[in-house]
Amino acid sequence: MALIAATGFGVWTQQETAEAWRSLIPAGGAVVACDGPDVVGVAVFLDLELTVPGGAVLPMAGVSWVAVAPTHRRRGALSGMFAELHRRMDRYPIAGLEASEAEIYGRFGYGPATIWQRLSVDRVAARFHPGVPDPGGVRVVRAAEHRGQIEDVYERWRLQTPGGLHTPQVLWDEVFADRESHRDGGSAQFCLLHADGFAMYRVHSADKKDRVEVSKLAAVTPHAYIALWRALLGLDLMATVDIDTHPDNTLPYLLTDPRLVRHPGRQDGLWLRMLDIPAVLQARSYAADLSVVLEVSDDILGGGGRFALQVRDGRARCAPTDAEADVHLDLSVLGSLYLGAHRASPFAAAHRLRCSAERARQLDAAFATDGPAELGYGF
Ligand SMILES: CC(C)(COP(=O)(O)OP(=O)(O)OC[C@H]1O[C@@H](n2cnc3c(N)ncnc32)[C@H](O)[C@@H]1OP(=O)(O)O)[C@@H](O)C(=O)NCCC(=O)NCCS
CATH class of the missing domain: 3.30.1050.10 (SCP2 sterol-binding domain)
Incomplete structure (x- = not known):
């Protein structure tokens, strides 16, 4: 299974990380396609919880690790595995996934339901609009020493955000392990913490320019959001601050020059099938x-x-x-x-x-x- 997934995505997942995710597969939540003794396809679902508009939480079958060997593509392996996998989802009202390519899953009743909007801020020139408050309250901390508070803020954030997901402890372990293989060439994790929000980020250096890549910003109140962005844009030696967020992000409204917030790209996030x-x-x-x-x-x-x-x-x-x-x-x-x-x-x-x-x-x-x-x- 692991070999087919690694071949499909071109990435070897570290064993501890793979085991953390595997622990979220409920009984019967994995199917394989075989050719004789060889496994040639895999598809699983994870036991997840999805927040919907209004704050209710639905059990969600989170489809993942979908891959078919390059030797067996376009012969119906995915279709066969999906028919069986969905028969096994009887205790779930909804299924979700992230799509590697946008043309695969519509035929199976999945539609793109959240949008990732990439923002890149020219930090050096950015100035806050005079009407925007300066609430303060942000501390520079080591994330692992404030795990309880970060988890608590995230929990509040996900319950008020459509598309939010409950984070099981094994996944928090992965976040705080801050593995080298998850850094994508960036620094170890930095953390800015507020009573109602946090931002985790890495610094990436290229062409003698340092850029901040925010891996997660969760703010439960508008004040926490502003305070965290004031801290991020106060990172004097950094050229840009980049983040994947949603299209209604209010950051451009905070600045005197909203053009400094560029929108380099946009992509579908969560896909849903009822x-x-x-x-x-x-x-x-x-x-x-x-x-x-x-x-x-x-x-x-x-x-x-x-x-x-x-x-x-x-x-x-x-x-x-x-x-x-x-x-x-x-x-x-x-x-x-x-x-x-x-x-x-x-x-x-x-x-x-x-x-x-x-x-x-x-x-x-x-x-x-x-x-x-x-x-x-x-x-
Ligand atoms: C995507 C993937 C799982 C498809 O598996 P497969 O066994 O070749 O798919 P199937 O033969 O069951 O295809 C079912 C239908 O989907 C279509 N389809 C499959 N993959 C497609 C793709 N990447 N783009 C467009 N259409 C695709 C097929 O043409 C077929 O359509 P048809 O019924 O009209 O002929 C496989 O190509 C793969 O492993 N890719 C690399 C890893 C990956 O991207 N996994 C998905 C992670 S979200």
Whole structure:
């Protein structure tokens, strides 16, 4: 299994790290494809917990380690493993994954549901806008000596963030182990700590310029967010501060010159596939009333159907129905709408969601969220 995964991704995972992740695979959560005695494909799911809009937490089957040997590609190994793997997810209402390539998983009912936005700040010229407060309260600490506080802040952050994930202790062990193999050529980990937030970062040196790569910034309050960015942009000898965050990041609004925040790239983060559509749609909160009948197609894994969705005062009721549908969409599109990172209207314009313009606007309003979605961590 490990050999096929390493060959598929071109990376040997350190044994301790592989064991930490492997401990998150529940019984029956791994399948392989074989050719005689040889394992030629692998796919697993991890036992994860996903925060949805409104703060409810859903058990999520986190699909990972998906690889097929280069000698056996495009012969249906992935399709066969996925059919079996999804049959085994009966205690999960939702499944999620990160995609190495964007064309693989839509056919299996997965839609991109969070967005990674890359930001790069020209730190040297950056000045805070005069109206922005200077709350202070940030300490320079060694992360491992403040593990309890960091875990507590992260826990609060993930419970208020759609896309947030519970972090099991074995994964925290990996974070604090700060292994050389995880540094991507950067320094050991630095940590800035506030009562309501933290930033962990590494320094990378190239062409006589030092740049800060923030590996995680979690802020539970707007003050903590501002205080942490003031500290990061106070790192005098660094040229830039880079971070992967969500598209609604407020950093440009803090600065006198918002052009100093460049947006070098953007990529899908978490992909979602609903396994129990009524349970998942009922779990989140909504921003506007809605009454629709959804016809959801899921051609390959066969999980769709027709569902009446009624939203009143922020809460939904959803059940299978025989009534005529007024919204037609693929399960992958429903997954993309779920955390609020994508709206219905552009899908309607692309003819990937079929309904009246009025219905698309109603879907936009109902599925909107207060806080932007962000994937807790990669898996
Ligand atoms: C991605 C991967 C697992 C696909 O495995 P596979 O056994 O070749 O896939 P299948 O033969 O079951 O393909 C199923 C369908 O998906 C399509 N497909 C598979 N991989 C694809 C890709 N990378 N891009 C576009 N389409 C792809 C196939 O063409 C096929 O379509 P069809 O049914 O219309 O013919 C394999 O190429 C691999 O191991 N890649 C390297 C590691 C990797 O990227 N893993 C995914 C991690 S998220």
